[in-house]
Amino acid sequence: MAGLASLQAALGHEFSDASLLEQALTHRSHSAKHNERLEFLGDSVLNFVVASLLFERFTKIDEGDLSRLRASLVKQASLADIATRLSLSQYLRLGEGELKSGGFRRPSILADALEALFAAVFLDGGFDAARKVIARQYESILVNVDPKTLGKDPKTLLQELLQARKLDLPLYTVVATHGAAHNQMFEVECQIPKLDIKVSAGGSSRRAAEQSAAQLAIAAIDALTPAKGSGRSRARKSAQLSLPVAVSQETK
Amino acid sequence: MAGLASLQAALGHEFSDASLLEQALTHRSHSAKHNERLEFLGDSVLNFVVASLLFERFTKIDEGDLSRLRASLVKQASLADIATRLSLSQYLRLGEGELKSGGFRRPSILADALEALFAAVFLDGGFDAARKVIARQYESILVNVDPKTLGKDPKTLLQELLQARKLDLPLYTVVATHGAAHNQMFEVECQIPKLDIKVSAGGSSRRAAEQSAAQLAIAAIDALTPAKGSGRSRARKSAQLSLPVAVSQETK
Structure with a gap:
């Protein structure tokens, strides 16, 4: 000690x-x-x-x-x-x-x-x-707390982001499962056709994989809209979302 | 006001x-x-x-x-x-x-x-x-808090009570169900053969009925052992258990 x-x-x-x-x-x-x-x-x-x-x-x-x-x-x-x-x-x-x-x-x-x-x-x-x-x-x-986003899971955040732009909800699809029944890995794809976004992520449950895919989709949206063009508030949001802490809660 | x-x-x-x-x-x-x-x-x-x-x-x-x-x-x-x-x-x-x-x-x-x-x-x-x-x-x-009993559900308390007397665990049996599927009532019997106790109680779930039956069984045990013979501590316990608050938590 x-x-x-x-x-x-x-x-x-x-x-x-x-x-x-x-x-x-x-x-x-x-x-x-x-x-x-x-x-x-x-x-x-x-x-x-x-x-x-x-x-x-x-x-x-x-x-x-x-x-x-x-x-x-x-x-x-x-x-x-x-x-x-x-x-x-x-x-x-x-x-x-x-x-x-x-x-x-x-x-x-x-x-x-x-x-x-x-x-x-x-x-x-x-x-x-x-x-x-x-x-x-x-x-x-x-x-640094943003009361609108902190503690919300990626799927909720993605949905709110799309609703704010009057876009349809994202589509989640299980594209593959790997491993034995007691130790399965799920691969989920998240699609946002209007924005031409299609990302996929793995997880030990369908829900966890969906959350990780939503996280990637948010990152993809942020990449489409550079911070300087999208205003202060979104830039701050995306910086928060990229903290590992925000993801680990949901993907475990 | x-x-x-x-x-x-x-x-x-x-x-x-x-x-x-x-x-x-x-x-x-x-x-x-x-x-x-x-x-x-x-x-x-x-x-x-x-x-x-x-x-x-x-x-x-x-x-x-x-x-x-x-x-x-x-x-x-x-x-x-x-x-x-x-x-x-x-x-x-x-x-x-x-x-x-x-x-x-x-x-x-x-x-x-x-x-x-x-x-x-x-x-x-x-x-x-x-x-x-x-x-x-x-x-x-x-x-009036008894740290050994407060907040424990009746089934747990009954089990501890019987274990302290080196008696077998109580037997719970569903003896009847009434009503339609979405609004069923369960009637459960609780038996303690060694003490010749057999009580039954109803509830909106099997678990709730078991808890109510356990509560009645504890009351029956208390009735078998008068407070003056069983010492201070048990008398206090049983007084606590008969408070309606202790039951309502578990039987709802």
Whole structure:
């Protein structure tokens, strides 16, 4: 475990009770005083703080959209990204087995430890301290949130994109399946005849393959309409969609 | 809408900004400035505060049990109970249609308004104010929480009860079905031969009928073992199980 001063600096919180920090970083494979109870508490303080940040920032959007945005911001992949930015893996305390199998890189372990850290800050410094630490990690993320698109899956986004241009819905066709029944791969084609677009993608389920194909179709539409011609807003949308995080949620 | 002084007294919070209180009590059927965004925020502050109350109170139970307890404490029926205790229905602002159809008695409307109220307190007085208000409503409930049983369904409880006495698992049998396919009623019998117990109950699904039958079987076991002979702990358990709230969750 690396020295914890740099982690505390990155979080913006210096612990009065270092044992809380240590426990938050301890996986159950390491010792009995592990971080799972803290994770329970941290999950809920995180959910609340992100809810209140969104509530303040987006005063016009309804509760359904607020829920979608929050789900996207607190999902495992988003938390693992933050944990990676904090270099959390080098501070984790894992058991032998998890260490050898590379557990310090597992998104679930990273995300759980991050939630536990937030709880540790809350227990150590109270709610305002936890809110400050969480807000700091989400500051740069919130600036780039597009409330119209974040957290929507590629098929929904593609449909909305086409409807905005008054074009027909895309056509999805399974063009091939590979492998045995218990381990099938589906190849799906997505066609948008009016735009002369035909792309295909694979996935372990029909739904997953359709989502990946929709993602490619969106990229193809973006390629047809250069950013400088299509205005600010679409350019920003397409930049977001090309983030790997947005896809991985749907294609797994 | 009745005068709001008594509601504020019951909550233990006097609003600086009365418009927040008003908005929290306004259903979407009444006007555009309704309580749904507040409900989104209130749901998460409630979840967090209840999580932290449980975390403090039950220092030995694991995160799975903490989650089960919290789910039971913040579910709609529990919130509607609190709302009823606060006489919330007389303060609600509903549209004509909802008023006529008795919307002020609907558990969902009551629960949503209560969550919105918690958010309003948070926005009005900060986190500590919200925590105090929520803790006050849960004080009497938390005293009676049995972490071993609360939130478990009757089949699970019956199974644990029998295992503790080293008895065989109960036998569930569908003894009759009534009605057309789209609106079937199932009648299920639950047998515990060693205790000479045979009870039956109906439900709109096999699962629901089994849960109701298990509930009756637990009551039958309790009747066999008078409270004074069976010690404090079982007497308390059975008292909890006979609460209507515990059943309605599973049999709907």
